[in-house]
Amino acid sequence: MVNCCGLVSEKNEPVPLKSISVELQVRDHVASVRSCLQYVNEEERPLEAVFVFPLPADAAVCHFSARIGEQEIVAEVQDRQSARDQYDDAVSSGQQAFLLEESEESSDVFKLSVGCLSPGQNASITIVYIMELSVQADDALRFCLPAVLNPRYTPAVSEAGVPEVSSASIIPYTLSLSVEVRSSDRISKLESSCPLDPLEFLDAQHTHAKVNLTAGHRFDKDVELFLYYENSHHPSAVVEAGASAAPSGSLMGDPALMISLYPEFPADVMSSLASRGEFIFVVDRSGSMDCKMHHGNDAQMRIESARDTLLLLLKSLPMGCYFNIYGFGSHFESFFPQSVVYSEDTMEEALKRVKSMSADMGGTEILQPLKHIYSQPCYPDHPRQLFMFTDGEVWNTKEVLDLVKSHVYSHRCFSFGIGEGASTALITGMAREGSGHAQFITGTDRMQPKVMQSLRFALQPAVDNISVDWTVPEGVTVDMLSPSINTLFQGQRALIYAQIKGQSSGKKEGAVTLKYKLKDQPVTNQLQFTLKPMEDTGLTIHRLGARSVIRSLELEERAGGADAENIRKRIVELSVQAGVSSAHTAFIGINKDHNQTVKGPLLQRRVPVAPEAEPLKDPVLQLVSLQKATGCWELNAPLAAVFGKTEDEVTNQKTAQVDGSVWATVLALIWLYAFKSDQQEEWQFVAMKAASWVRSQKPDGLSQCVCDGNALLGCQVTGDMLGI
Numbered sequence: 001m002v003n004c005c006g007l008v009s010e011k012n013e014p015v016p017l018k019s020i021s022v023e024l025q026v027r028d029h030v031a032s033v034r035s036c037l038q039y040v041n042e043e044e045r046p047l048e049a050v051f052v053f054p055l056p057a058d059a060a061v062c063h064f065s066a067r068i069g070e071q072e073i074v075a076e077v078q079d080r081q082s083a084r085d086q087y088d089d090a091v092s093s094g095q096q097a098f099l100l101e102e103s104e105e106s107s108d109v110f111k112l113s114v115g116c117l118s119p120g121q122n123a124s125i126t127i128v129y130i131m132e133l134s135v136q137a138d139d140a141l142r143f144c145l146p147a148v149l150n151p152r153y154t155p156a157v158s159e160a161g162v163p164e165v166s167s168a169s170i171i172p173y174t175l176s177l178s179v180e181v182r183s184s185d186r187i188s189k190l191e192s193s194c195p196l197d198p199l200e201f202l203d204a205q206h207t208h209a210k211v212n213l214t215a216g217h218r219f220d221k222d223v224e225l226f227l228y229y230e231n232s233h234h235p236s237a238v239v240e241a242g243a244s245a246a247p248s249g250s251l252m253g254d255p256a257l258m259i260s261l262y263p264e265f266p267a268d269v270m271s272s273l274a275s276r277g278e279f280i281f282v283v284d285r286s287g288s289m290d291c292k293m294h295h296g297n298d299a300q301m302r303i304e305s306a307r308d309t310l311l312l313l314l315k316s317l318p319m320g321c322y323f324n325i326y327g328f329g330s331h332f333e334s335f336f337p338q339s340v341v342y343s344e345d346t347m348e349e350a351l352k353r354v355k356s357m358s359a360d361m362g363g364t365e366i367l368q369p370l371k372h373i374y375s376q377p378c379y380p381d382h383p384r385q386l387f388m389f390t391d392g393e394v395w396n397t398k399e400v401l402d403l404v405k406s407h408v409y410s411h412r413c414f415s416f417g418i419g420e421g422a423s424t425a426l427i428t429g430m431a432r433e434g435s436g437h438a439q440f441i442t443g444t445d446r447m448q449p450k451v452m453q454s455l456r457f458a459l460q461p462a463v464d465n466i467s468v469d470w471t472v473p474e475g476v477t478v479d480m481l482s483p484s485i486n487t488l489f490q491g492q493r494a495l496i497y498a499q500i501k502g503q504s505s506g507k508k509e510g511a512v513t514l515k516y517k518l519k520d521q522p523v524t525n526q527l528q529f530t531l532k533p534m535e536d537t538g539l540t541i542h543r544l545g546a547r548s549v550i551r552s553l554e555l556e557e558r559a560g561g562a563d564a565e566n567i568r569k570r571i572v573e574l575s576v577q578a579g580v581s582s583a584h585t586a587f588i589g590i591n592k593d594h595n596q597t598v599k600g601p602l603l604q605r606r607v608p609v610a611p612e613a614e615p616l617k618d619p620v621l622q623l624v625s626l627q628k629a630t631g632c633w634e635l636n637a638p639l640a641a642v643f644g645k646t647e648d649e650v651t652n653q654k655t656a657q658v659d660g661s662v663w664a665t666v667l668a669l670i671w672l673y674a675f676k677s678d679q680q681e682e683w684q685f686v687a688m689k690a691a692s693w694v695r696s697q698k699p700d701g702l703s704q705c706v707c708d709g710n711a712l713l714g715c716q717v718t719g720d721m722l723g724i
Helices: 080-092 302-316 344-355 367-375 397-406 424-433 447-459 540-558 564-578 619-625 637-642 647-652 660-675 677-697 702-713
Strands: 017-027 030-040 047-054 060-068 071-074 076-079 096-102 109-117 122-132 141-145 174-182 187-192 208-212 223-229 236-240 256-261 278-284 322-328 332-334 384-390 411-418 438-441 463-471 476-480 494-502 509-518 521-530 585-591
Touching: 017 141, 030 540, 060 096, 060 540, 060 585, 071 096, 071 585, 076 080, 076 564, 080 096, 080 585, 122 540, 174 187, 174 223, 187 208, 236 521, 236 540, 256 509, 256 521, 256 540, 278 302, 278 367, 302 344, 302 384, 302 411, 302 447, 302 619, 302 677, 322 344, 322 367, 332 367, 367 397, 384 424, 384 447, 397 424, 397 540, 411 424, 411 447, 424 438, 438 447, 447 677, 494 540, 540 564, 564 585, 619 637, 619 660, 619 677, 637 647, 637 660, 647 660, 660 677, 660 702
Parallel strands: 017 174, 278 322, 278 384, 384 411, 411 438
Antiparallel strands: 017 030, 030 122, 047 109, 060 071, 060 122, 076 585, 096 109, 096 585, 141 223, 174 208, 187 223, 236 256, 256 494, 322 332, 463 509, 476 494, 509 521
16 A cells, blocks of 8 residues: 655645745855745635745754745744643634644655645645765765655654655655855855756856756655765855844854864875774664665666675785674664674675675664664774665664764764665764764665765874864954764864854954864864954854754763753743754744635555566676685686776787786776776775785886786876786
């Protein structure tokens, strides 16, 4: 049975969604999103309707209003239980009411209850939220407008339930999207997974631009936008004036500051990536992993993409490290009882098991395998690095995040959301609490380059003794709104929010200094900024700062303790003051002139996806699968086939002075650099191991070997380029 989602009536039928209009305003690294959803009641009598929808996990809802006919109701933030009571009282007494609240189990799911709609009546719902834009591997800033929120798996023993939404494409409607970008840096380009009109620059400096989604887009997949700035790693500071109506000294009344930093590590440190570590790969094998990566005909199944990625990871690990692989669903299993030393034998054993991995383990329960991993002792001098792959369909997100946070000092967690609808709360939360990095693989994205970027981060030395110091004029103080920075990666952005208190009669300049230790070397990054606020930005930075404080307080509350009630009061007070959503507040609006109501339940819907034929195997993965753990290749027919040659053709051209393995390894390196340079992020560690192995053999005639290899494969690659 296919159930309904979105806005539904008492007959369990969808209230037709007629249109979605979205306005996106980007300022440097943050965005404000205004969504307007138009509905109409085509029933013959009044109804109450409920709408469940996804938002990015770190978004802060800051406005909610509804227009029914000619009447507009702007909701206000109140204590959650008080808002629910008012909503129930209003509906039962015949008044029209609206309630917007976030799910108790996952912060990226919101439920909107719409009081009563008369027959034939239109409803226009407007929601505004603000968010940080995440940084991608190629330095793009990513914005995603979700079209889908996958069903969240709840085990039979749990009575909790996260509301479910599936693809909205079953209901016909239109989508319009306009984008406006303002930046302190030059805008280079703006790309999308969906067709866009040409980008229009509104100033000569190319710091102000706008673009629209091409008309006629069917909202059957996430709309992803990728924004590129010319100097993306340039640190920046934005000071925002406080609200004139808010009291001075309050968070909303004082100026707020957002600092964007991109730490640059010394080159000599980065040139020697770590060769030690314990690498634990945890792979979702629930039934939902048997879905396609995207809607295209050539799409892989999610579990198949995960298998290919594990192959690449296993071949890229350094000799002498430790590793293990877990699969989980309703239960879990590990390849080895505990992590084992990486060698040719253990790698081959793991690869055999990877090839037979299927999406056959039922539901999605992440908590138990994590508890088992954390119960295992760590290996001295081998930092634990946890890689979590899931399509994010879990019910107890907050419990999982609390567990990861409690073990932050013994490991780093790198998380990967697979496919459209992966829970941003789970994926970004695990990386945030585990001092790691989060990646999302959606649409036609390849999983491998994103995972290899995270492996590069995992191999970077850990940064410690991180401190942030402020230099401001006399009479001015700076209060951090962001939690303490506990992780830094080369070239990765760190956003800091702060409240500026007091006033200075003289200097209007300040500075922030970021200090840390990297391999016992002290490093300092400093940024100067002006204390003069910029023009009004709708309090976006204030609200994101407030959201940051609220999230920290919510974590503190869940940790338990005697002060829980005071923390809850502080959350409600800050949420109401800033006008942003939280776990303990809701937006409530009541139209006291309306007097019709009908009760209607929220139902759920699942959309099955039929599998299609398996696509051809990537030749890079074919080559990688043949590499030995030490980094070399053997001269054989499967390797020759990757080059489009027979084994005899390859053997007959071999340089006389080198043996078969050196010849095969040099050929593999030449082929990668000559024909697959666009995928270098995926095979870079494989090539580093191969080059290191060749150098360790100290073969005679290496220059001739490279020349002969170029002649055989029809290319021109130098030995220096190969690193040998």
